[in-house]
Amino acid sequence: MSDSSGNLIPLRNLLNSVQSVRERVRDGEPRDSAGGFDVHHFWDTLGHTFKATSQAATKLSITYSKPPLPSAQECDALADHIQDSVLALATVYFWLPKSHGVTLRRVVRDATLEVLDGMQQLIEVILNTPLQSLTQEQLTSTAGVWASCDQFPHLPKDNQAAVLSLLATYSSVVKDAIEEMEQAQSDSQDPYSDVLEDDDLDTRGNQDTYWSEADKQLMAPCHGLMKAARACLKKLSAAVKNNGKVDTPACCAQLDDLADSTKEISPSVDDLALSLYPPMNHIAVHQNASRLSSILKKVLEITKSSHVCLEPEVSWVKFLDGAIDHNMQKVTNLADSAT
Structure with a gap:
């Protein structure tokens, strides 16, 4: 796929950002919460970030489902939107302190990584697939992000x-x-x-x-x-x-x-x-x-x-x-x- 117009460069940069965020979530440690952690606010906000990431994946998939390619400005705006949703997801995950349980943090970390993996795969599919029509691979990748985000209500909450x-x-x-x-x-x-x-x-x-x-x-x-x-x-x-x-x-x-x-x-x-x-x-x-x-x-x-x-x-x-x-x-x- 040609990207001479430069309107796929934001997607390539976005892919690098998602990969970087994924590595931070996988290896990073939580900050110490000095008694200011609100567990109800955490779960409410995390739920919103999962939902927002699912919606961002839908928007990305629809935008690249048929020709012509979006303009460079549209690509920039979309990439920024998705990067914001991914960063918010990771940021909220890091709110959860170890004092609330290492086992719980691992479960939430794995669920977060699954969403990031799905988003990474979707971006890769769009970058590697000729822009003709919505492919089965793109549909499958989009559904994968949805499925990983839909797991949120089933996560253990303590x-x-x-x-x-x-x-x-x-x-x-x-x-x-x-x-x-x-x-x-x-x-x-x-x-x-x-x-x-x-x-x-x-x-x-x-x-x-x-x-x-x-x-x-x-x-x-x-x-x-x-x-x-x-x-x-x-x-x-x-x-x-x-x-x-x-x-x-x-x-x-x-x-x-x-x-x-x-x-x-x-x-x-x-x-x-x-x-x-x-x-x-x-x-x-x-x-x-x-x-x-x-x-x-x-x-x-x-x-x-x-x-x-x-x-x-x-x-x-x-x-x-x-x-x-x-x-x-x-x-x-x-x-x-x-x-």
């Missing part, structure tokens, strides 16, 4: 809600891993039967695709550890929902600690589940079980010392702690006897 959202995601992943493992065990003695042709099954005698008796014995306590992980996330979610507070920086920080401590649970459950498929390496299984056990014990320890752990929570923390030790001891004994 750190308790942000942490609960994370815990729900982790819990869902763990639930899926456990169900897949149970399905593989109940379907057949051969967990790969559903991905092989019948002829392969008939002619195959490879014991590497079957569980030995020793494998099956080792799977039981590993399954117990995975179920303990799910129970831990479920019980912790209930405790955060019922007892979680966001009225002081200390309470927000404790919720952040809980969120950080649980983020390794679902990957560790996945690693353990994958290591249980034949041919089973008992040393690898023991290592993965030990790692999951350590992560769960740490989560329980952090839970026990946080404000979400009231008297009713103490009993399940103690019970799960004992269940983890019991299953881990079984894994250690069985893995040692098989080597």
